[in-house]
Amino acid sequence: MFTPWPRGVNREMNAKPEILGNITIEFRDVEYHVHGTSRDAILSHIRLKILRGETVVLLGRSGSGKTTLLKLINGLLRATSGSVYVNGRPVDESDPIQLRRGIGYVIQEGGLFPHYSVTENVALVPRLQGWEDSRIVARVEELMKLVGLDPYEYAQRKPRELSGGQRQRVGVARALAADPPILLMDEPFGALDPVTRAELQREFAELARRLAKTIVFVTHDLREALRLGTRIILLCEGKIVADAKPEEFLQVEHPEVQAFASSFEVGEAQP
Amino acid sequence: MSVWEFFASHQREILEATGVHLFLVTMAMTIAILIGVPLGMILVKRKSLRAIALGVASILQTIPSLALFGFLIPLPFLGGIGTRTAVIALVLYALLPILRNTVVGLTSLDPAVLEAAEAMGMTEAQILWRVRLPLGLSVILAGIRTATVITIGVATIAAAIGAGGLGSFIFRGVAMVSDAVILAGAIPAALLALAADAALGLIERKLKVV
Numbered sequence: 001m002f003t004p005w006p007r008g009v010n011r012e013m014n015a016k017p018e019i020l021g022n023i024t025i026e027f028r029d030v031e032y033h034v035h036g037t038s039r040d041a042i043l044s045h046i047r048l049k050i051l052r053g054e055t056v057v058l059l060g061r062s063g064s065g066k067t068t069l070l071k072l073i074n075g076l077l078r079a080t081s082g083s084v085y086v087n088g089r090p091v092d093e094s095d096p097i098q099l100r101r102g103i104g105y106v107i108q109e110g111g112l113f114p115h116y117s118v119t120e121n122v123a124l125v126p127r128l129q130g131w132e133d134s135r136i137v138a139r140v141e142e143l144m145k146l147v148g149l150d151p152y153e154y155a156q157r158k159p160r161e162l163s164g165g166q167r168q169r170v171g172v173a174r175a176l177a178a179d180p181p182i183l184l185m186d187e188p189f190g191a192l193d194p195v196t197r198a199e200l201q202r203e204f205a206e207l208a209r210r211l212a213k214t215i216v217f218v219t220h221d222l223r224e225a226l227r228l229g230t231r232i233i234l235l236c237e238g239k240i241v242a243d244a245k246p247e248e249f250l251q252v253e254h255p256e257v258q259a260f261a262s263s264f265e266v267g268e269a270q271p
Numbered sequence: 272m273s274v275w276e277f278f279a280s281h282q283r284e285i286l287e288a289t290g291v292h293l294f295l296v297t298m299a300m301t302i303a304i305l306i307g308v309p310l311g312m313i314l315v316k317r318k319s320l321r322a323i324a325l326g327v328a329s330i331l332q333t334i335p336s337l338a339l340f341g342f343l344i345p346l347p348f349l350g351g352i353g354t355r356t357a358v359i360a361l362v363l364y365a366l367l368p369i370l371r372n373t374v375v376g377l378t379s380l381d382p383a384v385l386e387a388a389e390a391m392g393m394t395e396a397q398i399l400w401r402v403r404l405p406l407g408l409s410v411i412l413a414g415i416r417t418a419t420v421i422t423i424g425v426a427t428i429a430a431a432i433g434a435g436g437l438g439s440f441i442f443r444g445v446a447m448v449s450d451a452v453i454l455a456g457a458i459p460a461a462l463l464a465l466a467a468d469a470a471l472g473l474i475e476r477k478l479k480v481v
Contacts (some may be wrong), residue, residue: 074390100392111387115405115480125391174391184390 023088024182024214025050025073030082042068043238045138046082052181055185055208055215057229059222059260065238066218070184073104073216086182101125104183104213108190110171112159118144118170119155125178143173163186165196172204176211189224201227222264225249234260253254274458277451285440289459292436295354295426296463299361300419307366307418308411311373321374328367336425339363340432357412357426357434364425365418372414376407409479416471423464427456437463 020246025048032043045133045153050056058066071077072084075096086092086099089244122140131139144151159167168188176181188195189204205228208215219225225246232249234242236256245253250261278285327393334342339360343350350356380403388398430438440456442450 049386076386090462097392097394100390103390105387105390107383107387107390111381111383113384113388113402113406114381124393130399185323 022052023049023214024054024086026085027069027072028085030072030079030081030084032065032072033080039159041238043072044241048233048240048243050214050215050216051057053212053229055217055228057225057232058216058218059220059225059232060235061220064235066220066235067186067224068216069235070186070216071270073182074100074105074185101129101178102180102182103137104175104180106168106171106175106183106185106188108187109164110159111175111186112167112174114168116237117156117158118149118162121159121170122173122177124174131178139177140173143176146176146207147173147175163196165191165200167194168200172207181213183213183215185215187218187220190219190221197224203223204228222260274451274454277455281455285437285455285459288435288437288456289463290415290438291434292423292426292438292460292463293435295357295361295429295434296419296452298358298476299308299365299422299426300415302358303362303365303369303422304415307369307414308373311370311377311411312404314370314374315377315399315403316395325367325374328370331363332367333387335358336364336428337431340428344432345437352433354434356432357429357436361422361426361429365422368417368421369411372417373407374471376410376414378407379410380406390445409475410466412471412478413477416475418444419467419471420464423460423467427460 027048028048030043030046031041033044033218034040036039037039046069058069066075070226072079072091073086075091075094078092086094086103091099113124116124122143123136124155126139140155141151144154149166153163153169154166154170159170162170171188175185189200192200201224208228217225217228226249229246232242232246233240234249234252234254234256241254242252242257243251249257310324314324333341340356343360344352345358349359377399379405384402384406385398388402393401426436427441430442431438437456437460441453444451444453444456
């Protein structure tokens, strides 16, 4: 339960050894209904503690509630009942603007601003935070290198002049720009071709290890979950049905886990 | 008298009328834009109000233009004979396309972009000014373009309430049963409309982002 990340990565952990201080995100009996009726429950009885530095993958079919769960963390959606805590504060009582500026967010196709250049997209949050220009310029260059884009070649391009994989890289750079401690990713690599996807997954896994951020990653792809997660949470019809380390996940005895496992064997060879 | 002879002999008069016409259109469009675009911006986050505002603007549009000019004449402050009444009527006509396109331009963006903007911690105002407005500008301009062409046409009727413009030739021509005189008003009005349409279309394409 306590060593999901490599030793020595998280320096602050050693400074604050108590477990409570390491819970970054917590769901306490969270329910989410569309029209406030329990018949339309999207999420029910969600209890979940996400520790600092974990890469938690939320796995599930379409409609299992994984994206909803993700959006409850940065307040894009509000829980019908129960509470979500981020860094010990209930999301409902936090200023959503300040909360979100401390949480990176990456979605499919990047959700980049089409009227902004790569630089302007990446610089967005630092600019909102009022950073000085020189610091923003340096940060953008650093981030572009971090996600594998040559700043000289791509800085002034518009999103439409990039490939899908490049747009996704910019999306990751933008989310990381103000160095948020938490990163939320909603099927970020879902729209990419298999080769580019595998390439980005590999690089991202490496990046995640180096950055030591708390990452919550939504996917319906078991292979991706096994590659990237330090912990996999399986959602089925709005409930958490499995919560395991990747190496133990396939042994979990739940029909939904087995359904995912069998589709994995039939559909694709082992990575 | 042929059309060309009339044009040649009334050059100055036609030019003056064109000037008055342009003045009416420019005034009306400026006011309509100053009302329509900010109103559309306010309506982005107010769905119920949006339906009411668009409904009122649509009803205004359905009133026959000649009748609208007529209705305005007896009104205190707004009404009377002349330029002011004409401009007000033209504003009411231009409002719908501008308002509708502003609302559509600001609300029908890629939902992923809006979600990203919200998730980045942008405030409503920042999203409006930095995302919705630049991305919706070409749609807003398309509305302004439609409104301009309509206004140039409807402004010919302003002559009926004594505001002058190219419509004065048309009314005079109808009364005199003279095609030449009608055309002296109609041709410059049509040319104005075409020119405005082309010029605004050019700007619109330049502003288009995706």
